[in-house]
Amino acid sequence: MELHIYKDAQAVSTAAATLIAARVIGQPDCVLGLATGSTPLATYRRLIELYRSGVVDFSRVTTFNLDEYRGLESAHPQSYHHFMQENLFRHVNVDRERIHIPSGNGDEDAVCRTYEEQLAQAGGIDLQLLGIGRNGHIAFNEPADHFPAATHIVELTASTIEANRRFFDSAEAVPRRAVTMGVGTILRARAILLLAAGADKADAIHAMVHGEITPRCPASALRLHPNTVVLLDEAAAARL
Numbered sequence: 281m282e283l284h285i286y287k288d289a290q291a292v293s294t295a296a297a298t299l300i301a302a303r304v305i306g307q308p309d310c311v312l313g314l315a316t317g318s319t320p321l322a323t324y325r326r327l328i329e330l331y332r333s334g335v336v337d338f339s340r341v342t343t344f345n346l347d348e349y350r351g352l353e354s355a356h357p358q359s360y361h362h363f364m365q366e367n368l369f370r371h372v373n374v375d376r377e378r379i380h381i382p383s384g385n386g387d388e389d390a391v392c393r394t395y396e397e398q399l400a401q402a403g404g405i406d407l408q409l410l411g412i413g414r415n416g417h418i419a420f421n422e423p424a425d426h427f428p429a430a431t432h433i434v435e436l437t438a439s440t441i442e443a444n445r446r447f448f449d450s451a452e453a454v455p456r457r458a459v460t461m462g463v464g465t466i467l468r469a470r471a472i473l474l475l476a477a478g479a480d481k482a483d484a485i486h487a488m489v490h491g492e493i494t495p496r497c498p499a500s501a502l503r504l505h506p507n508t509v510v511l512l513d514e515a516a517a518a519r520l
């Protein structure tokens with residue numbers, strides 16, 4: 281695990297966008313794993329700028345998102361389908377046929393199985409972008425007693441529902457279930473780029489870097505991955 285510490289969140293985002301753009305330029309048909317949440321927003325804005333200025337071309341890139349709520353239609357304003365559309369996809373030239381986000385609807389087993397099959401058909405993920413939850417979750421892999429190997433359905437924890445309620449009218453409106461890549465799916469990516477900014481991530485970053493490798497802190501599994509780069513601002517790195 282390689283750590284880089286930047287002054288602030290903006291510098292983290294600029295560095296992340298630069299690494300992603302370099303990957304796409306060097307490997308135009310790469311498979312990118314993408315995340316939602318607040319953390320990657322400025323990175324996506326910077327990638328859009330780089331696309332508009334002709335630096336990067338997404339036309340041959342394939343994307344796979346980490347996760348999606350269960351029970352929200354794709355067009356729901358809080359669905360991750362909608363998030364990706366609004367914050368990245370509609371602003372760049374990604375081929376719509378090459379975008380993959382697990383479905384929030386339909387038979388749960390079939391959704392999970394199909395997603396893993398699509399990942400395998402695409403040849404796996406070249407570069408996976410990640411945020412981290414305050415409890416150390418990655419994607420929707422919450423603290424648990426094992427590391428889930430593959431895409432699966434989860435019940436969201438109270439802390440994740442609370443953290444995400446800011447996007448909904450009330451905590452009651454936050455979906456209780458989600459579909460997510462497993463920790464194993466993430467570890468199969470050939471390279472991982474985790475971003476974190478802000479003091480509220482400092483405990484999770486400390487646990488990820490210095491704590492025990494345990495499914496109680498899902499992000500700690502990234503220490504087992506041979507090619508993980510972590511970009512932090514000073515506040516998120518404060519406990520290292």
Ligand code: F6R
Binds near residue numbers: 316317346412
């Ligand atoms: C998003 C995801 C989540 C977030 C995490 C941090 O697709 O899988 O694990 O990365 O909850 O969220 P933010 O960035 O909003 O702090």
